[in-house]
Amino acid sequence: MKRLLAFAPAAIFVLVLVGFAVGLRRDPTLLPSMMIGKPVPAFNLPPVRPSDALSGRGGLATDQLSGEPVMLNVFASWCVACRVEHPMLMRLKEQGVTIHGLDWKDEPADGAGWLAERGDPYARVGNDRTGRAGIDLGVSGVPETFVIDRKGRVRYRHVGAISVEDWNRKLEPLLARLRAES
Amino acid sequence: MRRLILLAAVLAAMAGPVRAVTPDEQLPDPKLEARARSLSRDLRCVVCQNQSIDESDAALAHDLRIILRERLLAGDTDDQAVAYLVQRYGNFVRLKPPFQADTLALWLGPLAVLLAGGAGAAIYMRGRSGPPAPLDAAEEAELAALINTDEAH
Structure with a gap:
């Protein structure tokens, strides 16, 4: 018993070490999403693009987010990290990935200006001026990207700009898996 | 040195409790406003994570304060109003985690x-x-x- 007790401090040290090794590597800004597995909350957002307003195509509504697995990208013209992410979204669009846009806490004119100036990676894009649709999704900042399955359920939430690595490791395999789901 | 201490003391006396709530957010009904204030002190700002939404100047904290007051105006109990935010942001928004x-x-x-x-x-x-x-x-x-x-x- 005594001999075992002599090892106790070392054992506690190892435990603490493991605790720190796990705890300190986690990014505290990554919060678990409450939306995983749940249907996208109901919203019907007005258009951002003037052309969508003129043609009557409209902005973005919840029922347009089911059918095929898609990505829903939350962005804003005032968001700095979105500038970093934007070229990646353009490349994904070229690859044929369907991305819908949610222009969060932004004036429609500013969102439209952003798209006209930098290019428009979105299939549909809606303006969420008050930010309520984003808050219903549990958005804590921009950019954030949600992966939505055929049934219109949120399956994954990506916080921050999408990097090539994020796409290759996480988002692309997930979309492929969701496409294979019936 | 003495002057410096005096200055520090005066400044410290002037610094009231820091609050981010702006007058336009406040509810006309002082009872409801008091409830909103006490609830928002226990709700975490998800942008600046170690501040409550009562203290935070973040735009999202402002939105959440407004939403909280809307829920109270709509007749929600304190628990219902908090549950509304927990549904969206998880138990993490509660500065005092529930016992579960x-x-x-x-x-x-x-x-x-x-x-x-x-x-x-x-x-x-x-x-x-x-x-x-x-x-x-x-x-x-x-x-x-x-x-x-x-x-x-």
Whole structure:
């Protein structure tokens, strides 16, 4: 018993070490999403693009987010990290990935200006001026990207700009898996 | 130096409790406003994570304060209003986490450490207590031999 007790401090040290090794590597800004597995909350957002307003195509509504697995990208013209992410979204669009846009806490004119100036990676894009649709999704900042399955359920939430690595490791395999789901 | 201390004291006296709530957010009904204030002190701002939404200047904290007041105006109880935000942001928005299965370690962990420490201390104290047993004849002889060799040097 005594001999075992002599090892106790070392054992506690190892435990603490493991605790720190796990705890300190986690990014505290990554919060678990409450939306995983749940249907996208109901919203019907007005258009951002003037052309969508003129043609009557409209902005973005919840029922347009089911059918095929898609990505829903939350962005804003005032968001700095979105500038970093934007070229990646353009490349994904070229690859044929369907991305819908949610222009969060932004004036429609500013969102439209952003798209006209930098290019428009979105299939549909809606303006969420008050930010309520984003808050219903549990958005804590921009950019954030949600992966939505055929049934219109949120399956994954990506916080921050999408990097090539994020796409290759996480988002692309997930979309492929969701496409294979019936 | 004295002047500096005086200045610091004056400044400290002037600094009231820091609040981010702006007048246009406040509800006309002081009772509802008081409820909103006390609830928002226990809700975490998800942008600047160690501030409550009552203290935070973040735009999202402002939105959440407004939403909280809207819920109260709509007749929600305190629990319902908080649940509305928890539904969206998870239990993380509560600065005081609820007592449930996945927070057991959080709530009971300190108690477990205290008990373990107490048990360790008890074992140690018991090991120390009581005078040592007197030496038997063989040990006495050995001791005497050791003392004698030492003296011989």
